Amino acid sequence: MIFYFSGTGNSRWAARQLAARTGDKACDIAALRQPPDLRGESRVGLVFPVYAWGPPQVVAAFAGKLARTGAFTFGVGTCGAEAGLALKNLSRVYPLDSCYSLVMPSNYIVAEDLESDDVICQKLAAAAREIEQMAGEILARRKVYRVKEGPMARFKSGMVNAGFNRFARSTKPFHADDRCTGCGQCARDCPAGTITLTDGRPVWGKTCYQCLRCLHECPQQAIQYGKGTQHRGRYTIQNYLDKL
Numbered sequence: 001m002i003f004y005f006s007g008t009g010n011s012r013w014a015a016r017q018l019a020a021r022t023g024d025k026a027c028d029i030a031a032l033r034q035p036p037d038l039r040g041e042s043r044v045g046l047v048f049p050v051y052a053w054g055p056p057q058v059v060a061a062f063a064g065k066l067a068r069t070g071a072f073t074f075g076v077g078t079c080g081a082e083a084g085l086a087l088k089n090l091s092r093v094y095p096l097d098s099c100y101s102l103v104m105p106s107n108y109i110v111a112e113d114l115e116s117d118d119v120i121c122q123k124l125a126a127a128a129r130e131i132e133q134m135a136g137e138i139l140a141r142r143k144v145y146r147v148k149e150g151p152m153a154r155f156k157s158g159m160v161n162a163g164f165n166r167f168a169r170s171t172k173p174f175h176a177d178d179r180c181t182g183c184g185q186c187a188r189d190c191p192a193g194t195i196t197l198t199d200g201r202p203v204w205g206k207t208c209y210q211c212l213r214c215l216h217e218c219p220q221q222a223i224q225y226g227k228g229t230q231h232r233g234r235y236t237i238q239n240y241l242d243k244l
């Protein structure tokens with residue numbers, strides 16, 4: 001069984017690609033209504049986006065409750081560039097036999113604009129090749145630690161990650177501009193169930209994973225996070241898969 005969490009599709013795609021090669025089922029953590037039954041599973045995988053050099057808290061909380069069954073366990077952190085100690089830190093709540101980072105297009109447009117289409121396509125093609133190798137290693141139950149940690153990993157995955165979870169996940173900067181048509185897609189798709197529609201406009205509650213799905217997938221590109229996102233691009237993997 002391969003569990004995944006995904007904001008803009010990278011980790012969902014990676015989980016499904018892996019599952020297709022290992023013969024496992026890919027299962028969306030945000031859609032699970034009850035704890036999974038892992039009896040009879042020979043592999044348990046966790047695929048997720050790296051947030052501020054750590055695993056998303058929602059993934060760590062889910063992993064911490066998983067039964068430890070003796071199955072071969074692995075984690076894959078998809079990231080724009082580097083994962084720091086995200087996999088090691090996740091391994092503390094749920095021991096992982098193998099750990100991988102998988103470099104994919106960055107969706108963090110709160111900090112910087114999207115990469116060029118060329119770079120995005122190159123990253124996706126390289127990720128597809130990396131998944132082939134991973135799948136072989138996972139099927140062979142080989143213990144692997146292949147993670148791009150990057151410099152100052154301990155500091156980034158420690159203090160900076162704690163600061164991100166404490167201060168940078170606020171929903172206050174979210175707003176919809178005049179392009180919003182009130183279609184409700186953002187409210188339907190938010191994995192935290194935090195968006196409601198009031199008088200035809202989205203209103204954000206408190207709980208937010210900062211997955212940025214609402215921002216990237218609004219069909220009108222009407223959602224902004226503060227002032228920085230207005231002139232930046234929007235990303236979902238779906239827009240690129242047929243260009244590969």
Ligand SMILES: Cc1cc2nc3c(=O)[nH]c(=O)nc-3n(C[C@H](O)[C@H](O)[C@H](O)COP(=O)(O)O)c2cc1C
Nearest residue numbers: 007008009010011049052053079080081082106107
């Ligand atoms: C809140 C947030 C924090 C991020 N932090 C990192 C990071 O620390 N290192 C990195 O390389 N990429 C970072 N990224 C980029 C994502 O990890 C990357 O684009 C990931 O593949 C997105 O996966 P998804 O499409 O499944 O949501 C961050 C993205 C977001 C939204």
Ligand code: SF4
Nearest residue numbers: 180181183184186218
């Ligand atoms: S998805 Fe976009 S257009 Fe639709 S309700 Fe949300 S903000 Fe408005």
Ligand code: SF4
Nearest residue numbers: 190208209211212214
């Ligand atoms: S409000 Fe937006 S960023 Fe926050 S969890 Fe929902 S979809 Fe993700």
